[in-house]
Amino acid sequence: MYDIIGDIHGHAAQLKQLLHSMGYSDRDGVWRHPERKVVFLGDFVDRGPEQVETVHIAKRMVEADLAYAVMGNHEFNAVAWATKHPKNSGSYLRDHSAKNREQHQAFLDQVSEGSDTHKELLKWFKTLPLFLELDGIRVVHACWHPEHLKSLEAFLDQQNCIRAGAWLDLALENGAGYDSLEVVLKGLEIDLPEGYSFRDKSNHPRTAIRTAWWNLDATTYHDVAMVPGDEIRKIPKLPIEDGSMPGYDGKKPVFIGHYWLQGSPAPLHPSIACLDYSVASDKGGKLCAYRWQGERTLTPENYCWVERTV
Ligand SMILES: [Mn+2]
Incomplete structure (x- = not known):
C-alpha cells in the first residue's frame, strides 16, 4: 500500500x-x-x-x-x-x-x-x-x-x-x-468567452482561467475558475463549451x-x-x-x- x-x-x-x-x-x-x-x-x-x-x-x-x-x-x-x-x-x-x-x-x-x-x-x-x-x-x-x-x-x-x-x-x-x-x-487553462477578462496576482489582465478540473458538476466558467479573490465576480456564469473539461x-x-x-x-x-x-x-x-x-x-x-x- x-x-x-x-x-x-x-x-x-x-x-x-x-x-x-x-x-x-x-x-x-x-x-x-x-x-x-x-x-x-x-x-x-x-x-x-x-x-x-x-x-x-x-x-x-x-x-x-x-x-x-x-x-x-x-x-x-x-x-x-x-x-x-x-x-x-x-x-x-x-x-x-x-x-x-x-x-x-x-x-x-x-x-x-x-x-x-x-x-x-x-x-x-x-x-x-x-x-x-x-x-x-x-x-x-x-x-x-x-x-x-x-x-x-x-x-x-x-x-x-x-x-x-x-x-x-x-x-x-x-x-x-x-x-x-x-x-x-x-493544469488546464481555458479561454473566457469574447470580451471577458480578469487580473492575475501580478495585476496583469488575463483572458484564460486556470480551472478546477476536478469539479465534475461544474457547468459554467464561474464554477471552474481559479482566480485571485474578488476577481471571481468578473467570471461569467455562462455555460462552458462541451468537451473543454476532461471529466x-x-x-x-x-x-x-x-x-x-x-x-x-x-x-x-x-x-x-x-x-x-x-x-x-x-x-x-x-x-x-x-x-x-x-x-x-x-x-x-x-x-x-x-x-x-x-
Ligand atoms: Mn507544481
Missing part, C-alpha cells in the same frame, strides 16, 4: 518529520517502512531551503524500490533551463530571461550551477515519469487529462518518461507536445499536487485528491500525505500532515 506525499519544494525537515510520523525510519540514508511504499507527486525543488537533501531522500527511496515519483513542473523547468537548444547556439530550452532566472535562483544557488550535484539531480529528473498507473491508483502532478496523456505518448518511453530526443517538442512553445505537457504538469472516469482514485491548497486537507472529489497544501508558502503551510489502504472512495481520515509555521 502507498503513502502519497505532496509537493515538498525543498522542505526536507518537514519531509523527514512526515516520514517519521508515518512509521518510516532512516536506515543507512534510505527511509523505509516494513510494509508500505511512498509515492511522490513531484515539485521536490523550487523555493525551499533544503532542495538537494529533499531530492536525495526521494531519489534514494526510488532507487531502492521503496518509492515511486512523478515529475513536477519545476523538475521539467530545471532540465529545460540547463539544456542547450540543439539548433540555436547560445539559447536553452527554457529561456534564460531575468524572470526565469529569478524563479530558479534558489535551486541554482543550492546545487551550485554547473556542479556535479547539479548534473546528478538533472540526470535523475530526466528519469521521472510524467504519470503513473499503479495497482489501484493513478498519479500525475497537475491534471489527469486522458486526451493530453494520449497525445504525449509519442514523446514518452514505455515507462512514461520523456524520450531523450523529445525535450525540444515539449519545452518550446511551438513544440508539438507543448500544450499537452502544460496541461499535465501545470474523470473514477475507475481508480487519482492523486495530484501542484495547486497550493489551504485549509483542512480533504478530497476534492470522492476519487480525486490534491496533496499540495502550500508547505513552501511565505505564510507557512502543510506538507501533506494520504495513507491509501486500497479504497476506491477517498476519505479525509486518511490524510496526515506536518505543519510548517513561519
Whole structure:
C-alpha cells in the first residue's frame, strides 16, 4: 500500500518529520517502512531551503524500490533551463530571461550551477515519469487529462518518461507536445468567452482561467475558475463549451499536487485528491500525505500532515 506525499519544494525537515510520523525510519540514508511504499507527486525543488537533501531522500527511496515519483513542473523547468537548444547556439530550452532566472535562483544557488550535484539531480529528473498507473491508483502532478496523456505518448518511453530526443517538442512553445505537457504538469487553462477578462496576482489582465478540473458538476466558467479573490465576480456564469473539461472516469482514485491548497486537507472529489497544501508558502503551510489502504472512495481520515509555521 502507498503513502502519497505532496509537493515538498525543498522542505526536507518537514519531509523527514512526515516520514517519521508515518512509521518510516532512516536506515543507512534510505527511509523505509516494513510494509508500505511512498509515492511522490513531484515539485521536490523550487523555493525551499533544503532542495538537494529533499531530492536525495526521494531519489534514494526510488532507487531502492521503496518509492515511486512523478515529475513536477519545476523538475521539467530545471532540465529545460540547463539544456542547450540543439539548433540555436547560445539559447536553452527554457529561456534564460531575468524572470526565469529569478524563479530558479534558489535551486541554482543550492546545487551550485554547473556542479556535479547539479548534473546528478538533472540526470535523475530526466528519469521521472510524467504519470503513473499503479495497482489501484493513478498519479500525475497537475491534471489527469486522458486526451493530453494520449497525445504525449509519442514523446514518452514505455515507462512514461520523456524520450531523450523529445525535450525540444515539449519545452518550446511551438513544440508539438507543448500544450499537452502544460496541461499535465501545470493544469488546464481555458479561454473566457469574447470580451471577458480578469487580473492575475501580478495585476496583469488575463483572458484564460486556470480551472478546477476536478469539479465534475461544474457547468459554467464561474464554477471552474481559479482566480485571485474578488476577481471571481468578473467570471461569467455562462455555460462552458462541451468537451473543454476532461471529466474523470473514477475507475481508480487519482492523486495530484501542484495547486497550493489551504485549509483542512480533504478530497476534492470522492476519487480525486490534491496533496499540495502550500508547505513552501511565505505564510507557512502543510506538507501533506494520504495513507491509501486500497479504497476506491477517498476519505479525509486518511490524510496526515506536518505543519510548517513561519
Ligand atoms: Mn507544481
